Amino acid sequence: xxxxxxxxxxxxxxxxxxxxxxxxxxxxxxxxxxxxxxxxxxxxxxxxxxxxxxxxxxxxxxxxxxxxxxxxxxxxxxxxxxxxxxxxxxxxxxxxxxxxxxxxxxxxxxxxxxxxxxxxxxxxxxxxxxxxxxxxxxxxxxxxxxxxxxxxxxxxxxxxxxxxxxxxxxxxxxxxxxxxxxxxxxxxxxxxxxxxxxxxxxxxxxxxxxxxxxxxxxxxxxxxxxxxxxxxxxxxxxxxxxxxxxxxxxxxxxxxxxxxxxxxxxxxxxxxxxxxxxxxxxxxxxxxxxxxxxxxxxxxxxxxxxxxxxxxxxxxxxxxxxxxxxxxxxxxxxxxxxxxxxxxx
Amino acid sequence: xxxxxxxxxxxxxxxxxxxxxxxxxxxxxxxxxxxxxxxxxxxxxxxxxxxxxxxxxxxxxxxxxxxxxxxxxxxxxxxxxxxxxxxxxxxxxxxxxxxxxxxxxxxxxxxxxxxxxxxxxxxxxxxxxxxxxxxxxxxxxxxxxxxxxxxxxxxxxxxxxxxxxxxxxxxxxxxxxxxxxxxxxxxxxxxxxxxxxxxxxxxxxxxxxxxxxxxxxxxxxxxxxxxxxxxxxxxxxxxxxxxxxxxxxxxxxxxxxxxxxxxxxxxxxxxxxxxxxxxxxxxxxxxxxxxxxxxxxxxxxxxxxxxxxxxxxxxxxxxxxxxxxxxxxxxxxxxxxxxxxxxxxxxxxxxxxxxxxxxxxxxxxxxxxxxxxxxxxxxxxxxxxxxxxxxxxxxxxxxxxxxxxxxxxxxxxxxxxxxxxxxxxxxxxxxxxxxxxxxxxxxxxxxxxxxxxxxxxxxxxxxxxxxxxxxxxxxxxxxxxxxxxxxxxxxxxxxxxxxxxxxxxxxxxxxxxxxxxxxxxxxxxxxxxxxxxxxxx
Numbered sequence: 001x002x003x004x005x006x007x008x009x010x011x012x013x014x015x016x017x018x019x020x021x022x023x024x025x026x027x028x029x030x031x032x033x034x035x036x037x038x039x040x041x042x043x044x045x046x047x048x049x050x051x052x053x054x055x056x057x058x059x060x061x062x063x064x065x066x067x068x069x070x071x072x073x074x075x076x077x078x079x080x081x082x083x084x085x086x087x088x089x090x091x092x093x094x095x096x097x098x099x100x101x102x103x104x105x106x107x108x109x110x111x112x113x114x115x116x117x118x119x120x121x122x123x124x125x126x127x128x129x130x131x132x133x134x135x136x137x138x139x140x141x142x143x144x145x146x147x148x149x150x151x152x153x154x155x156x157x158x159x160x161x162x163x164x165x166x167x168x169x170x171x172x173x174x175x176x177x178x179x180x181x182x183x184x185x186x187x188x189x190x191x192x193x194x195x196x197x198x199x200x201x202x203x204x205x206x207x208x209x210x211x212x213x214x215x216x217x218x219x220x221x222x223x224x225x226x227x228x229x230x231x232x233x234x235x236x237x238x239x240x241x242x243x244x245x246x247x248x249x250x251x252x253x254x255x256x257x258x259x260x261x262x263x264x265x266x267x268x269x270x271x272x273x274x275x276x277x278x279x280x281x282x283x284x285x286x287x288x289x290x291x292x293x294x295x296x297x298x299x300x301x302x303x304x305x306x307x308x309x310x311x312x313x314x315x316x317x318x319x320x321x322x323x324x325x326x327x328x329x330x331x332x333x334x335x336x337x338x339x340x341x342x343x344x345x
Numbered sequence: 346x347x348x349x350x351x352x353x354x355x356x357x358x359x360x361x362x363x364x365x366x367x368x369x370x371x372x373x374x375x376x377x378x379x380x381x382x383x384x385x386x387x388x389x390x391x392x393x394x395x396x397x398x399x400x401x402x403x404x405x406x407x408x409x410x411x412x413x414x415x416x417x418x419x420x421x422x423x424x425x426x427x428x429x430x431x432x433x434x435x436x437x438x439x440x441x442x443x444x445x446x447x448x449x450x451x452x453x454x455x456x457x458x459x460x461x462x463x464x465x466x467x468x469x470x471x472x473x474x475x476x477x478x479x480x481x482x483x484x485x486x487x488x489x490x491x492x493x494x495x496x497x498x499x500x501x502x503x504x505x506x507x508x509x510x511x512x513x514x515x516x517x518x519x520x521x522x523x524x525x526x527x528x529x530x531x532x533x534x535x536x537x538x539x540x541x542x543x544x545x546x547x548x549x550x551x552x553x554x555x556x557x558x559x560x561x562x563x564x565x566x567x568x569x570x571x572x573x574x575x576x577x578x579x580x581x582x583x584x585x586x587x588x589x590x591x592x593x594x595x596x597x598x599x600x601x602x603x604x605x606x607x608x609x610x611x612x613x614x615x616x617x618x619x620x621x622x623x624x625x626x627x628x629x630x631x632x633x634x635x636x637x638x639x640x641x642x643x644x645x646x647x648x649x650x651x652x653x654x655x656x657x658x659x660x661x662x663x664x665x666x667x668x669x670x671x672x673x674x675x676x677x678x679x680x681x682x683x684x685x686x687x688x689x690x691x692x693x694x695x696x697x698x699x700x701x702x703x704x705x706x707x708x709x710x711x712x713x714x715x716x717x718x719x720x721x722x723x724x725x726x727x728x729x730x731x732x733x734x735x736x737x738x739x740x741x742x743x744x745x746x747x748x749x750x751x752x753x754x755x756x757x758x759x760x761x762x763x764x765x766x767x768x769x770x771x772x773x774x775x776x777x778x779x780x781x782x783x784x785x786x787x788x789x790x791x792x793x794x795x796x797x798x799x800x801x802x803x804x805x806x807x808x809x810x811x812x813x814x815x816x817x818x819x820x821x822x823x824x825x826x827x828x829x830x831x832x833x834x835x836x837x838x839x840x841x842x843x844x845x846x847x848x849x850x851x852x853x854x855x856x857x858x859x860x861x862x863x864x865x866x867x868x869x870x871x872x873x874x875x876x877x878x879x880x881x882x
């Protein structure tokens with residue numbers, strides 16, 4: 001315990017020397033609240049549990065690396081599934097709690113927990129057979145740990161090693177969201193009788209993380225990015241792509257909504273979960289991007305869009321997102337096109 | 346979650362505030378450092394600097410002033426013209442003409458606190474320049490020159506204000522405009538969804554202000570007090586401390602205040618300045634960026650101080666000392682504080698559902714024991730909105746803060762509390778803390794008794810406003826402070842009717858003055874005392 005205490009102090013000291021933005025990222029995970037929220041996200045935790053404990057034949061006698069282990073839940077699933085050894089790595093001081101938890105559950109000899117940055121620490125095994133990680137952030141990529149997972153893959157994963165999960169797909173759709181757009185954006189037009197429009201531009205440039213009702217979805221969903229975790233690189237995290245949204249009824253489009261699906265294809269029976277509006281709530285909710293125009297669309301009509309996503313130059317954990325949209329039909333009064341720039345920070 | 350703590354934690358970029366610059370220009374000419382017009386070299390007197398410009402850059406500042414017969418105005422523009430050319434790496438012609446720097450934009454200083462501009466009076470007044478100036482000026486008495494200087498400075502200020510308004514106007518025009526500008530009523534009700542408080546403290550720049558503005562209990566109280574008491578505000582000088590997006594300042598301006606000074610240490614003040622301009626209130630409201638203890642206000646005293654300074658458990662974030670500083674420094678003896686007082690309450694609680702959902706939960710997480718996560722649960726104040734039926738004893742008002750008289754050192758205190766049990770709890774889960782705020786219409790009105798509720802206070806006098814953040818009222822963004830105590834083993838059976846009592850201490854944390862430490866002791870007739878301590882940081 002006293003050794004741990006010294007380590008905690010050292011870790012805290014080290015955190016203090018980091019850039020403020022980085023510090024915030026790591027420290028914000030120390031709070032219980034976020035771990036409670038993540039663990040209580042049943043879709044998330046249960047999917048990982050099923051992917052691991054239903055595949056004991058895959059995990060048996062394997063060396064497993066858990067990237068960003070948090071409270072250690074995934075490491076413990078892996079140990080329970082017969083892994084030879086599990087290494088959990090996390091930068092946050094939550095790992096000292098994880099160590100206590102692992103001990104209380106009698107798994108200390110199966111699980112080694114290391115506090116530090118993946119890029120800076122040394123693992124007790126030169127290679128690992130399986131990488132497990134819950135690295136996803138809002139909009140999949142915001143504050144995500146994917147770059148760390150890819151680093152660990154390239155440095156430690158044996159040839160033909162497995163990654164859980166190994167596939168991620170981002171989707172977009174158009175939504176009718178007049179009331180809420182009014183509440184979030186229109187609010188600034190009249191605040192207790194005052195014009196607050198300077199805050200409106202800011203409000204529009206901030207994607208909104210919230211739950212969207214399935215009934216609000218006006219178009220078919222379109223995948224805009226699929227990441228194969230065995231082959232993708234950090235360069236793939238900046239991407240641009242055109243996509244077309246097709247209206248499936250007569251309605252208005254006030255915003256675009258985005259979500260992601262996660263696949264564990266290495267499982268005996270593939271496991272997938274979605275964070276979309278069509279399925280159960282997750283703590284990732286969905287991400288809403290309000291556009292300037294209101295598009296009046298008829299069933300079957302198409303909106304041409306272009307998406308550009310890249311990490312912010314100054315802070316790689318922030319995302320710069322741009323959307324171009326163009327809606328051209330025979331009825332000129334309904335034509336509209338525009339460009340929106342968003343920042344997740 | 347209050348705006349003033351947000352300073353800079355979000356994506357806002359820093360830039361110099363106009364107000365700050367202006368205030369600083371008034372510095373006296375004691376020991377000065379003058380930056381050369383043409384490079385970064387500095388001099389301790391203007392003579393040396395101008396000599397150097399002549400020698401090394403072949404530019405005769407005095408001669409230019411004389412040739413163009415520049416007055417103070419003209420000289421200010423000349424300085425800023427040259428400095429802007431040099432900054433932009435543009436050449437400065439030897440034979441400048443008046444048209445080169447006729448643009449009023451050159452009233453805006455290129456250098457902050459430009460000592461050369463401060464010295465211009467002296468330069469224009471010196472023999473070098475005076476030798477050739479007109480007879481009338483030569484004959485002017487010292488007094489006339491001083492008067493002239495003051496008039497010119499006043500004119501300069503007005504030009505600068507106009508310029509900054511103009512700049513804002515341009516910005517506004519360039520801003521993206523919306524299709525529909527139809528009239529809308531402000532949205533009511535709770536914010537949909539609940540973004541993680543932890544992860545995204547820095548997520549949204551607007552979020553905190555949106556949350557506060559949409560906290561209708563809070564914002565309506567200020568609005569109602571200010572708009573229903575226009576006679577109090579009419580013609581008065583008002584100071585708004587921690588103005589945020591500027592809403593309270595604008596209420597005061599609309600209510601007829603002669604002048605409002607809005608002070609905030611956060612970058613949000615830039616948005617406040619724009620909001621105020623867009624609402625045509627720039628001539629009444631002056632925005633000043635900085636800590637109230639450090640900024641120089643354009644007035645020596647004010648009639649009214651308006652501030653939304655309240656934090657979690659009322660005193661978290663310690664903004665009240667700043668209000669008290671301003672009270673002692675700026676408020677007239679008969680001046681009004683808005684709000685005028687606050688009462689802090691506590692009550693014992695028992696909530697089996699909450700405890701099992703958030704505390705016992707950790708004993709079985711997907712089959713694993715995570716009791717390690719419970720650590721700290723009994724050490725930190727949790728900010729939660731709890732239902733009224735959580736209370737298992739009568740609430741007790743343990744502290745009244747009279748803002749007119751309270752001293753900063755009295756914000757750390759120990760008070761007695763007691764509570765008659767309302768039902769028979771099998772063990773106490775902890776305590777709940779909340780506060781009421783009172784807005785009295787005059788300084789002579791007595792501070793409400795501890796037990797006075799907002800409803801009673803509002804009915805007592807026309808114009809009075811009050812609200813509660815307690816579990817009996819509408820949920821506010823302050824919610825309540827939840828202090829959990831570790832379970833007893835075996836649980837103590839409290840008997841009815843029984844009164845439990847003890848002491849409660851509020852103190853600043855040693856390591857972080859903005860944080861709060863709360864200690865509670867508790868004993869009942871049948872049991873000996875217990876003592877706990879929590880932190881809110």
